[in-house]
Amino acid sequence: MKIICIGRNYANHIKELANERPTEPVVFLKPDSAILPKKMPFFIPAFSNEIHYEVEILVKINRVGKHIAEKFAAKYYDEIGLGIDFTDRELQSKLKEKGLPWEKAKAFDGSAVIGHFYPKENFDLNNLSFQLIHNAKIVQDGNTKNMLWKIDELIAYVSQFFTLKKGDIIFTGTPAGVGKVMKDDFLIGKIEKEEAFQIKIK
Ligand code: MG
Numbered sequence: 001m002k003i004i005c006i007g008r009n010y011a012n013h014i015k016e017l018a019n020e021r022p023t024e025p026v027v028f029l030k031p032d033s034a035i036l037p038k039k040m041p042f043f044i045p046a047f048s049n050e051i052h053y054e055v056e057i058l059v060k061i062n063r064v065g066k067h068i069a070e071k072f073a074a075k076y077y078d079e080i081g082l083g084i085d086f087t088d089r090e091l092q093s094k095l096k097e098k099g100l101p102w103e104k105a106k107a108f109d110g111s112a113v114i115g116h117f118y119p120k121e122n123f124d125l126n127n128l129s130f131q132l133i134h135n136a137k138i139v140q141d142g143n144t145k146n147m148l149w150k151i152d153e154l155i156a157y158v159s160q161f162f163t164l165k166k167g168d169i170i171f172t173g174t175p176a177g178v179g180k181v182m183k184d185d186f187l188i189g190k191i192e193k194e195e196a197f198q199i200k201i202k
Pocket of ligand 1: 056171
């Protein structure tokens, strides 16, 4: 399986990192080795001084497809989840400055937290709230209504470049409020009232 990630999909997050607003979705990949095994803590990698959390709505692809039209995109997923796109912000900034690929900062082992999935019918996907709670404080409070590109648009866009396969996961971008994790921190992710994951930082 592969993990397809969208960057800069919420205007308030683009602002906080002083990024340019893109005219097309920003896309990058994580390998399956990036998935943090269930119930494992996240270990801050030895190479890093600045790991940021980015909470994101996830979409699990349920069948093979390419060049998917937006109007048919909803047939390609039944489940929605929540996860974290852990990012080495310092390293990412260095790589961005030089125009180099981001993978070392975004796709390292453990960088993809994948929480519980829920049937998409449980939610209004165009008005779905989600939160990240960092040591008992709400630090990210997002809603899919603020996405620049909606889930179906993202599926149509990325499937022009990559054949989607059953089990692939799309990370749909993070809202504002990203921040640094430290050893012994505790993170909880919520979709509406549902607790989708808990992560200890080591
Ligand atoms: Mg992200």
